[in-house]
Structures are given as structure tokens and as C-alpha cells.
């Protein structure tokens with residue numbers, strides 16, 4: 001009989017791990033604490049969906065860049081399997097700054113030039129790429145190899161595609177305790193061949209060094225704006241990005257606050273994000289706010305992800321601000337790892353990616 005895995009958490013990491021496991025012939029049960037109605041409260045739904053290994057060099061290190069480079073190809077593979085097309089674009093990112101912030105801009109983008117090849121990091125005339133921004137910005141930095149995906153469209157489709165392939169997703173089933181081979185819910189304990197912890201910040205109490213970094217964002221409808229690709233505005237105090245979605249919708253994000261607070265979005269964050277967006281394009285002044293989002297990014301001290309493995313229990317966590325960039329690569333790495341070290345031989349604790 002095929003082996004049976006329990007995955008705890010149906011965020012993007014849990015879902016893509018399920019996808020890899022079924023390709024190995026495993027049976028998979030996913031536990032998700034939120035009901036299907038509340039599921040959109042998960043951090044994975046709050047994300048901007050940017051697949052931006054070059055842009056992230058502004059604050060992330062080389063490991064994230066190298067892991068993230070292969071993500072666009074993997075996303076293409078994942079999207080091709082979905083039952084209907086979703087909003088997934090690979091037309092790059094544009095970095096901008098207002099004239100007064102140029103010194104900060106040069107500082108913030110230095111590492112992008114260090115790692116990117118000439119064809120991957122290009123100075124452009126903004127009006128050539130984004131005509132509606134040409135009056136306010138003359139020159140920008142274009143990163144043609146980056147992409148973006150509408151995560152809010154993607155996740156329900158991916159979940160239902162996995163269900164169609166036989167994955168059981170138990171919504172509204174909070175896991176009270178997990179240990180090697182065992183998952184415990186209010187209904188009792190169940191045994192599995194392996195338990196995979198993908199709880200994100202939900203694992204904070206039993207994961208050493210895990211912390212929450214709160215992010216806030218807005219989903220808006222702006223029919224007077226026509227921007228084709230993610231635009232990042234560099235600012236010394238906060239960085240704002242504008243990510244296009246289908247049907248004149250835009251995602252404006254995001255704050256980064258060292259806190260795991262689930263409280264509503266503050267006036268300060270709203271003013272910063274929305275006024276920065278308005279400074280990029282005056283058409284945002286007439287936009288309507290569709291949804292105000294917040295989520296808690298799960299992060300380790302070094303802001304890098306970690307996969308820890310012991311017999312019967314694996315944890316994949318710490319995706320921080322790179323959950324969509326890195327989850328396909330981490331899920332694939334986990335699958336390869338499992339093929340090399342079958343669970344019955346997993347009698348040591350491994351930590352890989354970076355221990």
C-alpha cells in the first residue's frame with residue numbers, strides 16, 4: 001500500500017508539498033485550521049505574488065537569489081496543470097525612485113547589479129516601458145526576468161486540483177499537537193508514515209527562533225491606471241510596490257513590521273502605502289479599495305527558509321517574504337531529499353537549505 005503523509009497547513013508551502021508527494025505516489029491528507037470560508041485569512045492570501053529574485057537582493061542574501069532563480073520555470077509547470085488559466089505574468093519588474101531619493105535608490109540596488117548579468121538588469125526610459133509613468137519618472141531599472149502571479153486566484157484552484165488528484169484537505173481541522181508520525185486534533189490522534197509541518201507562523205510556539213513579521217497591503221480597483229508590470233518605488237523609510245492584477249485591479253504593498261499582531265491595518269500604514277502609490281500615478285486617487293489585507297510572515301533569525309527532517313517529522317518554514325518565490329523550489333528539494341533518504345531511514349535530524 002502507498003505511504004500516507006499528513007501535511008499540517010494548507011498555505012502555499014503545504015499545497016506545493018502535497019503536489020510533489022502525490023507525484024511520488026503518496027497518499028496525502030492536509031489539515032487546515034481555517035474553514036473554507038475563513039481560509040482567505042492565511043498569510044498566503046495576503047501576499048503580493050511577486051516572483052522577484054533580483055528585486056529581493058535589495059534586502060535578501062545570495063541564497064534566496066539562487067533558490068529563487070528557478071522559480072519562474074517551476075511556476076509555469078504548476079500553472080500548466082491547473083484546470084483553468086490564471087493571472088501569471090513574466091514581464092519583469094520596474095524599479096523607480098523620486099529624484100530626491102536617488103542616493104537611497106543607488107544604495108538599495110547595488111547588490112542587484114552585483115549579481116545580475118547585463119541582460120538581467122537594464123536601465124530604461126520609463127515612458128518606453130510604462131507610458132503612463134513617463135511624466136513623473138524619466139529613468140528606471142528594469143529586471144526583465146521577474147514575474148508575478150495572482151495568489152488569490154491561484155490557491156483555491158491549486159487546492160481543488162489537488163483534491164481532484166486524491167489529496168484530502170480537511171478545512172477547519174486545527175492540529176493541536178504534532179510529533180513524529182502522529183497528528184492530534186480534537187477528534188483524536190492519527191498515525192502517518194510522515195508528518196510535515198507547514199504551519200507558517202502557526203508553528204511559532206514549538207519552533208526555535210521562528211518569529212512573525214507583519215505585512216499590510218491593499219487590493220484596489222483603479223480603472224484609470226494602466227500599469228503592466230510590478231513597480232517598486234524606492235524610498236528611504238518604506239518601500240512600496242504596485243502589482244497589477246486582472247481587470248484593472250492592483251495590489252499595493254507592503255509594510256514590514258517586527259510583530260505577529262493580527263490587529264487591523266493602522267492609519268499610518270495606510271497613509272504610507274496609499275500616498276506612495278498616489279505619488280507614482282495620480283489615477284490611484286480615484287481608485288476604490290476592494291480589500292485591506294494583512295498577514296504574518298514566518299521568519300527565522302537569518303530570514304532564510306529551513307527544512308528540518310527527523311524520522312517521521314519534517315518542518316518546512318521560515319519563508320518570510322519569499323513564500324511564492326521559494327515554495328516551488330523548496331517543495332521540489334524536499335521531494336528529491338525524500339527520494340535519496342526514504343523515511344524509514346530518516347533516523348537522523350537533518351537541516352538543509354541552511355541549518
Ligand SMILES: Cc1cc2nc3c(=O)[nH]c(=O)nc-3n(C[C@H](O)[C@H](O)[C@H](O)COP(=O)(O)OP(=O)(O)OC[C@H]3O[C@@H](n4cnc5c(N)ncnc54)[C@H](O)[C@@H]3O)c2cc1C
Nearest residue numbers: 009011013033044048049050175200202215322323324325
Ligand atoms: C503583505 C505580504 C506580502 C507578501 N508578498 C509576497 C510576495 O510578493 N512574494 C512572495 O514570494 N512572498 C510574499 N509574501 C510572503 C508569503 O506570503 C509567505 O512567505 C507565505 O505565505 C508563507 O507560506 P506558508 O505556507 O509557509 O505559511 P502560511 O501562508 O502562513 O500558511 C500556513 C497555513 O497553516 C495553517 N495552520 C497554522 N497552524 C495550524 C494548525 N495548528 N492546524 C492546522 N493548520 C494550521 C494556517 O491557517 C495557514 O493556512 C508576503 C507576505 C505578506 C504578509
